[in-house]
Amino acid sequence: MSTLSTLSQPSVKKPKPARNRLRGGARYAPTLSTVGLFLAMFAVGAAMYPSFLSGQVFLNLFIDNTFLIVLAVGMTFVILTGGIDLSVGAVVALSMMVSATLLQQGWNAGAVIVLVLMIGGGLGLLMGLIIQYFDIQPFIVTLAGMFLARGLCYVISLDSIPVTEGFFTGMAQAQIPLPGDLFVSPGVLLALAIVAIAFFVLHHTRFGRTVYAIGGNEHSAMLMGLAVTRTKVLVYALSGLCSAIAGILFSFYSLSGYSLAAQGMELDAIAAVVIGGTLLTGGTGYVLGSVVGVLVLGIVQTFIAYDGTLSSWWTKIVIGGLLLVFILLQRLFARKTG
């Protein structure tokens, strides 16, 4: 049992197979380079635009990306096991559609939120079960999940449905004041709470250790007697649940439901996780890194908004470029496989 207690220390990583292990101190290198990148971008922004260097600009990165932070948390779990979830954007859209429609019909906000969470979690659970019990590649199953969720959005309505319900509009307008005339939205606190829970679960629970172990080497994890099957299914359920929460947060943000919402958001979530330093082969990465990854994506957008001459489509190109740089970094840090 003493080995188990040392494993729970975040500073002492449990043994992982050599093929995915980063060499020595390089373990933190991808995440640290993301933090460095973020600070550098913030510094450049501050040098170029005087108003960039304000606490509120920094906090706005969180306010405008609450849903992406929550999505990235779920995606981090999935990618740590070596899987991928392409359905998250569509599930976000579905959650928004379901809540907007039901609220319009006069449902109670609490009931709507509970139902949406059940739908998201249920879809994720279903996908996890299919992936695990029929041994089909995650990307094809979650692709089907994406088709299904997006198709259901279209079935519900093709038009944008406004949300006028009191609780949702209240959440959209609420501002939590911070010292120094700063403020955040309630969604930010919820997102940060989810990040904290995810951090605790990943680094201080048996479930978290199993997630890392599966990503390191699933077969070894199985031989070690870890609950591989249950953990892998739960990881997809968790991602679905996070997508549903993100959908609710996005509803707070946009106060509407629209079938085409959150298109391509799965790519943003994957990009954030990768830029945050999580290895796509699984087994190595930090949920806090993913949060920094989201902030990097957010600051790219802020940059483009500040610089009036750049068009919004540069965002996609820059994100693609950053994704590439970090993938290449991963190849440098990780030992070559095969």
Added chain:
Amino acid sequence: MKDLFKHRLAWPVMALAALLLLNQVFRPDFLSLRMQDGHLYGSLIDIMRNGAPTILIALGMTLVIATRGIDLSVGAVVAIAGAASCAYIAASPDPGSPVTAAVAMLIAVFAGLALGAWNGFLVSTIGVQPIIATLVLMTAGRGIAQLITGGQIVSVSNDHYKAIGAGYFFTLPISILITAAVFVLAAVLTRRTALGTLIEAVGINPVASRLAGLRSRNIIWTVYIFSAVCAAVAGLMISSNVTAADANNAGLYIEMDAILAVVIGGTSLAGGRYTLVGTVVGAFIIQTLTTTVYTLGIPPEVTLVFKALVVLTVCLLQAPKARNLLRSLKAAPKPAAKEKVAV
């Protein structure tokens, strides 16, 4: 008869036949073809013409998947190719001339070559997982296409360019003929030469094939270039059909349709075993499914739900675990059936 059912194309072909029959029941003139102004018309021709871009991309995707890869960037390549050629035509001094159309097509094909080479470089030389390597272009590609078109939908009017997607040659739509030509080319190259076997070898075990002296790197490079060029030509067809380049929506989700066609056709996603004919049948099934949804009067938006169910069903049927389950289910009731006969 039993051998016929065992053929790996049996199920896809039967599914296609069933879908066509279903349409015939609901619309009696569905299967009929007629000549009008020297062109063949009919729902079957429509299915083939509308499905041509998907078939083309699915052919490229088949070879990529055969090497145990995947190409998620085809939709972005469609957008870039359409954007590049339309932007060229729109900016040229003589937008209606055949030379302009020819140069525009060359630009699209070269764009495909370059983008495919880029994907191939990431996968074969850098060693990035294919799904991630092509994800980069999938993310950035639409941004690049929008950069080319300046964020606008670029409309062009050039009859020669319009011919690729909407023209006819010897009574048949040109897009069908192009797709058929690419299919024959791919089939001859991979089945009449050793290339097909080499591709399968790389898909089964890249390391072993390299040790056996195969230039697996070049083969991987080739399949990604082929896939992107197919996507670029499909991009030409799509933009020529609507005589405009839409960076946001051209080829949206087409990578999903292509992967779906490949999987339905019986090519294993695990690599090493592929069938080009199966892919074509798979693409026809998808296109017919879309048409069926219209025929039955179901709102077209529901197509995505149908596609999702089809992907899941096909994947479940292909999964070894599900097959074993089915086999044991089949085996179980057999004694019961015998008893019945005895009674």
